[in-house]
Amino acid sequence: MKPKPDLSVTIAGVKFPNPVLVASGTFGYGEEYGALIDLSKLGGIVCKSVTLLPREGNPPPRTVETPSGMLNAIGLTNVGVDRFIQEKLPFLQKQKTRIIVNVAGRTIEEYVEVVKKLNPCKGIDMLEINISCPNVKEGGLAFGARCESAQTCIKQVKEISGFPIIAKLSPNVTDIVEIAQAVEGAGTDAISLINTLVGMAIDVEKRRPVLGNITGGLSGPAIKPVALAMVWKVANAVKVPVIGLGGIMNTQDALEFFLAGASMIQIGTANFVDPQTSVNIVNGLNRYLKEKGIERITDLVGKLETK
Amino acid sequence: MKPKPDLSVTIAGVKFPNPVLVASGTFGYGEEYGALIDLSKLGGIVCKSVTLLPREGNPPPRTVETPSGMLNAIGLTNVGVDRFIQEKLPFLQKQKTRIIVNVAGRTIEEYVEVVKKLNPCKGIDMLEINISCPNVKEGGLAFGARCESAQTCIKQVKEISGFPIIAKLSPNVTDIVEIAQAVEGAGTDAISLINTLVGMAIDVEKRRPVLGNITGGLSGPAIKPVALAMVWKVANAVKVPVIGLGGIMNTQDALEFFLAGASMIQIGTANFVDPQTSVNIVNGLNRYLKEKGIERITDLVGKLETK
Amino acid sequence: MNNQRTITLIQPNNRDSEPPLANRYMLSQLSIPVLSKNILQEKIFRLTLSSAYISQRAKPGNFVHIRVGSTGNPLLRRPFSIHSVDISKSRFDILFRVVGKGTELLSQANPGEVLDILGPIGNSFILPPKSKEVMLVAGGMGIAPLWFLFTHMLAKGFDPSRITFLFGAKNKRELLYLEKFKKSKVKLLVTTDDGSLGSKGLVTEAFLKDIIGGNRDHQNLAVYSCGPEMMLARMSDLAKEYGFSCQVSLETNMACGVGACWGCVVKLSDGTYQRVCADGPVFDAQKINFSKIA
Amino acid sequence: MNNQRTITLIQPNNRDSEPPLANRYMLSQLSIPVLSKNILQEKIFRLTLSSAYISQRAKPGNFVHIRVGSTGNPLLRRPFSIHSVDISKSRFDILFRVVGKGTELLSQANPGEVLDILGPIGNSFILPPKSKEVMLVAGGMGIAPLWFLFTHMLAKGFDPSRITFLFGAKNKRELLYLEKFKKSKVKLLVTTDDGSLGSKGLVTEAFLKDIIGGNRDHQNLAVYSCGPEMMLARMSDLAKEYGFSCQVSLETNMACGVGACWGCVVKLSDGTYQRVCADGPVFDAQKINFSKIA
Numbered sequence A, B: 001m002k003p004k005p006d007l008s009v010t011i012a013g014v015k016f017p018n019p020v021l022v023a024s025g026t027f028g029y030g031e032e033y034g035a036l037i038d039l040s041k042l043g044g045i046v047c048k049s050v051t052l053l054p055r056e057g058n059p060p061p062r063t064v065e066t067p068s069g070m071l072n073a074i075g076l077t078n079v080g081v082d083r084f085i086q087e088k089l090p091f092l093q094k095q096k097t098r099i100i101v102n103v104a105g106r107t108i109e110e111y112v113e114v115v116k117k118l119n120p121c122k123g124i125d126m127l128e129i130n131i132s133c134p135n136v137k138e139g140g141l142a143f144g145a146r147c148e149s150a151q152t153c154i155k156q157v158k159e160i161s162g163f164p165i166i167a168k169l170s171p172n173v174t175d176i177v178e179i180a181q182a183v184e185g186a187g188t189d190a191i192s193l194i195n196t197l198v199g200m201a202i203d204v205e206k207r208r209p210v211l212g213n214i215t216g217g218l219s220g221p222a223i224k225p226v227a228l229a230m231v232w233k234v235a236n237a238v239k240v241p242v243i244g245l246g247g248i249m250n251t252q253d254a255l256e257f258f259l260a261g262a263s264m265i266q267i268g269t270a271n272f273v274d275p276q277t278s279v280n281i282v283n284g285l286n287r288y289l290k291e292k293g294i295e296r297i298t299d300l301v302g303k304l305e306t307k
Numbered sequence C, D: 001m002n003n004q005r006t007i008t009l010i011q012p013n014n015r016d017s018e019p020p021l022a023n024r025y026m027l028s029q030l031s032i033p034v035l036s037k038n039i040l041q042e043k044i045f046r047l048t049l050s051s052a053y054i055s056q057r058a059k060p061g062n063f064v065h066i067r068v069g070s071t072g073n074p075l076l077r078r079p080f081s082i083h084s085v086d087i088s089k090s091r092f093d094i095l096f097r098v099v100g101k102g103t104e105l106l107s108q109a110n111p112g113e114v115l116d117i118l119g120p121i122g123n124s125f126i127l128p129p130k131s132k133e134v135m136l137v138a139g140g141m142g143i144a145p146l147w148f149l150f151t152h153m154l155a156k157g158f159d160p161s162r163i164t165f166l167f168g169a170k171n172k173r174e175l176l177y178l179e180k181f182k183k184s185k186v187k188l189l190v191t192t193d194d195g196s197l198g199s200k201g202l203v204t205e206a207f208l209k210d211i212i213g214g215n216r217d218h219q220n221l222a223v224y225s226c227g228p229e230m231m232l233a234r235m236s237d238l239a240k241e242y243g244f245s246c247q248v249s250l251e252t253n254m255a256c257g258v259g260a261c262w263g264c265v266v267k268l269s270d271g272t273y274q275r276v277c278a279d280g281p282v283f284d285a286q287k288i289n290f291s292k293i294a
């Protein structure tokens, strides 16, 4: 018998039991899926974005299905960082998995405020800084779309953060490499990509946008090719670890991201389709490495041959 | 009996019998589909991009299917403008439909040269200037991705073009409106969007990119939400007519684009799925207008309610 | 689906001081065989599904979230109310109309096929004290959860002669279960859009006529309603105007179905949003801000 | 599909001075009913399709481009060689192995279902003068077009004793039609990867042994081959080395299937690309630059 393959990954000093995270906004605060999957099997949970103040979010409808994908315009609905710490974090702290808190803000000061409030908290392993939400008027994508603002935001957050940080990037840009290098320069510990692509759907009968917010963010298998291309480009241009996401539905998809250069992956929309997806992929990776006689998942990262 | 609805559209003085075009690169030079559909039923044919010199294109594989879409990296394979005029144009000139020649180049000079060679030709109604091809190393997207280069290219082409021109834009940009306004400022007669999104697929078994060119352009239903959002934004920001494309498969999709502000549409990948798509949509639009008692297709353009 | 633990899931939302409507704590992901399929009318199907787990736990108002097809198109699950339950036979039904590709695919499921189902989900209708006069107001497929509520009430010993069932549909063919209603001794009022049976027009207007003309004590009414959004908006207005209690079961686009994504929200009169999947689908009609749903 | 004109489609590609391999001029889009389905082996299916149009026009080497499923997943059509034709009964067969979701869906097509098919497409094998010694070399599903070529030759009066058929497969179960081969009096050589029948190893090596040991006049050979790319690359090398004529039927990813998109190209030795759908699928093995396909 070959030894059990090693799925563990260490990023910025944080050791994850396996490289499969669940993506922000698609897994609530963990508790919502607690009845359906064994959370301790996950590499970690990335929580729904938290902001300084509670946010009700956008008017409904907030989601609509599209070919092999979905649009969402939730609008960063969340209870705000104070209630997050009181009401949501205790459940997460008890879980035997890594916890990454995703932070969003309307201004750089807000990002900084939220991080300051999180700094004293136990049970948080990393922060993911969402500079890429397409569904809010201020902040979000406004920061992530231009090098200077992305750099400033990440720099200021990194300066005061008590946790290693991940910069979460938007695909809605001309040159993702430029942005990735900017946030690397600002000191981010890792980069995750992609957030959703801006999209729209129209109700022809009503002659209205389907979404209350008019536009929304496209996710799911439809965007996997776009995500993969960006992960590959960024992984080849930065030294910090890259976390890949966008349309990953199964082990095969996950392997494509590792080969392209992702050190870890996140599962988003697939949680809605089958809550077992993330756990299935952990098992699938184990099986794959065993079958191929590969010792460590890290041996696959960036092993794409392009010559 | 109500009178037959009016599907005709006039753009830059060119009257089209209906607003349904077939998209560049997906319909060859028309003759390839001549046995399968009645070309005279189309609003017009946009030919495969022509360049100054013949191009062999990229190494295979050149296409791969993705969820609700496909990647292509053809690489502007074409016979070059001289042979285009000698060998391909005569067939097109004989067709009872409008002919739009799509032009690409590695340098602005090449665009200009090609247009000069086309200027004396009969049977061409408009030119579409492809500043958005993601699958070539030089030119293409390099021009379309930045305002200045897009503007310069379109300006120089417009100055010497004997035909009205359409600027074909890329979705791989941070701010499509900025680019659209730049080419409007440069004097384009119309804007078409979107070309393909940059994407990638990986063969896990071989640990190689599926495409010979590593990355390719994503098209098909998967990208429809992205196309629709961009068409809506651009149509609300420019005065020149907008031609919408990206993932249109049926009449319903087409209607979404008209409501979003497209004056005309193009059918691309759908031709591969069902060569009848464009003709079916022409018929479907006729039926829809009749059923709803709408006299002219132009009455639908931009009629999206967002309040 | 190797994991079917039934751990407490979502903490009840205690924003308001009322008793929670919900029994929300037993969501599970199950592989459930189709026992039989009935085509009740053109495009209206009833599937009987075999699950001891769900049949034992389902309450009227609960729904299930079903994966339809595995090609990725459609991608997301589709929600359907639990339409009836037979605990002794470990089965339950869903009733649905084919409106798009998801319901189309589901209508092609054949006996023996196994469906991937999340359920039971959501809160449930609160039963009234037996002193109340009960009125059930269904529009079209709104019959799906109200039929379960109705048969549940009868089983719990509610007096059928104190129950009025108002049922509106496009035409008489879509007025399901007329025979069964007759046998039940309930007072049945039907309306159709085309006047092919009962009074022609909207079921809400028949309801209004009944509560005004019927000499009813509005304080003593317990009204339950399900149907198209326009209809529920009207019921909400009437509830506010006449002051009767009214529980409605809502439908919105759903992604996760388990309370995680906040995609399925409905706006309340106080300006806040609640999730139809985890805080509903049953809401107090008076508390919904229907003008902001559409 | 209201339009089934059969206009001349693609001008023959006259880059080289040889006679064109093709009969490419009668592509049509047809609605074709499935007559029957045979499961020959695990995952290997044969569909019999009813079409006077195609059966009358098909030549060995032609293929059809089939729309599999209508949910948009898979999106593109899938190409399959015409495997056999019965003109008198207005039918033709395709033979395929289930390798992914497209072939999976196609394998679920049942008699009576109607498929949306483009065809016949592509050029065809050029028959040799009857003075030649014919060798057919099939690997796996490569049997599909070669079987049509083989039966066509017999029907045209070729002497079976001058035909050698080499057939390689994974195992003996996948060596189809052994009985039929026996009856035909052709010389049959089989190989299997696992040695379960015939010689163990690659069919190309059995072929090599035969043409070296068999005292053959390589100038007088007419070789036809179809199979996995690695195998055809080897055949191409052998053809160059031993100087025999060899026609191969190629497979590449296809989008349009009608010559419009230039997606399906193969690289020739002169550095140019040709389309497998419109310029092939049959090519002179010596002219292909196989090292650049993979």
Ligand SMILES: Cc1cc2nc3c(=O)[nH]c(=O)nc-3n(C[C@H](O)[C@H](O)[C@H](O)COP(=O)(O)OP(=O)(O)OC[C@H]3O[C@@H](n4cnc5c(N)ncnc54)[C@H](O)[C@@H]3O)c2cc1C
Residues within 6 Å of the ligand: A065, C063, C074, C078, C079, C080, C081, C082, C094, C095, C096, C097, C098, C099, C100, C101, C102, C103, C104, C141, C144, C145, C250, C251, C252, C253, C254, C276, C281
């Ligand atoms: C809690 C809940 C319980 C439900 N119970 C039932 C039931 O018992 N029986 C039943 O027939 N239906 C029920 N529905 C509605 C059902 O889920 C939709 O009809 C179904 O999801 C449509 O899927 P589709 O793929 O066929 O249609 P799609 O292709 O997704 O859409 C087709 C049309 O239906 C509309 N539509 C889609 N989803 C919904 C929705 N959730 N509500 C209203 N309109 C929608 C779309 O706008 C579109 O016009 C319920 C919905 C919810 C949220």
Ligand SMILES: Cc1cc2nc3c(=O)[nH]c(=O)nc-3n(C[C@H](O)[C@H](O)[C@H](O)COP(=O)(O)OP(=O)(O)OC[C@H]3O[C@@H](n4cnc5c(N)ncnc54)[C@H](O)[C@@H]3O)c2cc1C
Residues within 6 Å of the ligand: B065, D063, D074, D078, D079, D080, D081, D082, D094, D095, D096, D097, D098, D099, D100, D101, D102, D103, D104, D141, D144, D145, D250, D251, D252, D253, D254, D276, D281
């Ligand atoms: C001209 C032509 C004739 C063909 N004739 C036959 C035939 O008679 N019988 C038969 O079984 N197959 C034939 N093929 C191959 C057949 O088209 C593919 O097997 C089929 O398209 C796979 O579709 P899928 O959706 O099942 O697989 P996918 O999900 O698309 O792919 C599954 C696997 O098959 C591989 N694959 C996909 N398409 C091709 C292809 N065109 N060639 C080689 N590998 C591919 C993929 O790389 C992947 O590994 C032919 C192909 C061509 C181009």
Ligand SMILES: Cc1cc2nc3c(=O)[nH]c(=O)nc-3n(C[C@H](O)[C@H](O)[C@H](O)COP(=O)(O)O)c2cc1C
Residues within 6 Å of the ligand: A023, A024, A025, A026, A048, A049, A072, A074, A076, A102, A130, A133, A168, A194, A195, A196, A218, A219, A220, A221, A223, A245, A246, A247, A248, A266, A267, A268, A269, A270, C255, C261, C263
């Ligand atoms: C319903 C929904 C809500 C989301 N909310 C957030 C969020 O709050 N913060 C964030 O950074 N990303 C959010 N995302 C983006 C996802 O985390 C992820 O980047 C994106 O969906 C692409 O991955 P996928 O295709 O696997 O879903 C959301 C996505 C969806 C579908």
Ligand SMILES: Cc1cc2nc3c(=O)[nH]c(=O)nc-3n(C[C@H](O)[C@H](O)[C@H](O)COP(=O)(O)O)c2cc1C
Residues within 6 Å of the ligand: B023, B024, B025, B026, B048, B049, B072, B074, B076, B102, B130, B133, B168, B194, B195, B196, B218, B219, B220, B221, B223, B245, B246, B247, B248, B266, B267, B268, B269, B270, D255, D261, D263
């Ligand atoms: C195989 C293929 C080849 C293409 N070639 C060209 C081209 O030569 N020039 C061009 O401007 N666009 C080209 N395109 C882009 C299409 O014209 C169109 O912009 C894009 O495919 C989006 O539309 P769709 O989703 O309807 O296909 C090509 C697209 C495909 C799929």
Ligand code: FES
Residues within 6 Å of the ligand: C253, C254, C255, C256, C257, C258, C259, C260, C261, C262, C263, C264, C265, C275, C276, C277, C278
């Ligand atoms: S559907 Fe996700 S919260 Fe209700």
Ligand code: FES
Residues within 6 Å of the ligand: D253, D254, D255, D256, D257, D258, D259, D260, D261, D262, D263, D264, D265, D275, D276, D277, D278
């Ligand atoms: S598949 Fe389009 S040219 Fe061959």
